Ligand code: HEC
């Protein structure tokens with residue numbers, strides 16, 4: 001890794017360490033996160049102990065997990081929630097970065113559980129998830145959606161990423177339907193590795 005990349009990596013680790021669940025809970029982020037969860041109506045479907053009809057229980061959502069892992073789970077959620085809300089004519093909920101940060105704390109985020117970047121796995125995820133069927137990176141890929149280089153500021157932290165991706169879910173889901181492309185889903189460390197790879201290719205600024 002080039003020295004600049006080390007500095008970026010260290011800055012990211014330090015910035016994320018500041019957001020450990022314990023420190024954040026002491027700041028009251030946990031309570032703020034619960035308020036956001038309720039205000040965005042997440043609690044209508046995700047209740048303690050769960051319900052019939054395939055809605056994951058609150059405990060299923062709230063568990064110790066890596067920050068990028070949780071960002072991936074929120075990404076996965078797009079299509080199901082988009083369909084549910086459209087059928088009830090409920091507008092898509094918007095999140096500020098601050099709201100997403102406290103929501104992620106409430107859901108049990110622990111950045112220490114995220115893996116060290118592995119560019120090979122990141123590249124594999126980029127290809128497997130089909131991002132280049134719509135986006136270009138380094139001149140390769142499609143032109144249905146903006147080139148990923150132009151969105152480098154979205155790769156800076158899990159909360160920034162989750163808020164940005166969330167905002168664009170409706171447009172992405174519509175493009176996937178229009179072009180007959182499967183909406184990709186993420187498991188394990190795939191999202192962490194994908195974004196680490198995108199960062200390394202686009203020289204994204206360090207975490208905020
Ligand atoms: C209309 C009902 C509904 C609402 C409202 C809702 N969810 Fe969900 N959620 C679901 C269903 C159904 C699933 C399981 C299917 C899926 O994974 O998308 C799910 C799954 C999830 C998952 C797990 C996804 C995975 O891959 O592990 C997370 C995390 C989640 N929801 C968070 C939220 C948050 C945060 C909100 C509020 C912004 C929210 N949900 C609002 C119905 C809902």
Ligand code: HEC
Pocket residue numbers: 129130131132133134135144145146151154164165167168171172175176177179181184
């Ligand atoms: C089916 C087409 C499609 C696929 C597949 C797709 N995207 Fe997108 N994406 C879009 C569209 C369309 C937009 C533009 C939405 C807008 O600007 O309103 C977008 C926007 C974005 C943005 C910009 C968000 C912002 O706020 O600026 C990012 C970052 C992004 N996509 C990343 C990805 C990644 C990473 C993948 C692969 C995991 C992916 N996309 C897969 C269609 C797609």
